[in-house]
Amino acid sequence: MSTPGLGPEQQSLVDALAAEHAAVFGYGxxxxxxxxxxxxxxxxxxxxRARRDATIEALHAASVEPPVAAPGYTVPFPVTDxxxxxxxxxxxxxxxxxAWRSVVERAHSESTRGAAITALTEAALxxxxxxVRLGAPPSLPFPGQP
Numbered sequence: 554m555s556t557p558g559l560g561p562e563q564q565s566l567v568d569a570l571a572a573e574h575a576a577v578f579g580y581g582x583x584x585x586x587x588x589x590x591x592x593x594x595x596x597x598x599x600x601x602r603a604r605r606d607a608t609i610e611a612l613h614a615a616s617v618e619p620p621v622a623a624p625g626y627t628v629p630f631p632v633t634d635x636x637x638x639x640x641x642x643x644x645x646x647x648x649x650x651x652a653w654r655s656v657v658e659r660a661h662s663e664s665t666r667g668a669a670i671t672a673l674t675e676a677a678l679x680x681x682x683x684x685v686r687l688g689a690p691p692s693l694p695f696p697g698q699p
Contacts, residue, residue, distance in 0.1 A: 561659040563617050566608060572652035573605035574622035579645045586638035597679055604672055639686050646680035
């Protein structure tokens, strides 16, 4: 969703923040079913909260009012057991990678681009860990490509 008056860099940050809000929500669902991986879920949730908070600070620094989290989000499939929870975690990481790749592509400032590259890399690594837990190959050729 486009916000009037924002440049491409700021809009991509707003979109990345929305993805981080959704990720924090989604990991709450993952946590309810992924008991065998509770430590990984807690670590990944903390990473998304930290990235969300840093993005809010970056938007404030750019004089952009950051959007608040929605009251709820729709998950792409039912989560009913550890395997579907792991698939949701992988999907969350892929979704945030797409958002951060967009920031990399649209960033004008070095600090924004650097933060986005770090966020994209971290999301790709978390997605790879979830793929391995599901018994799938760990890598994708271009993380964050929709």
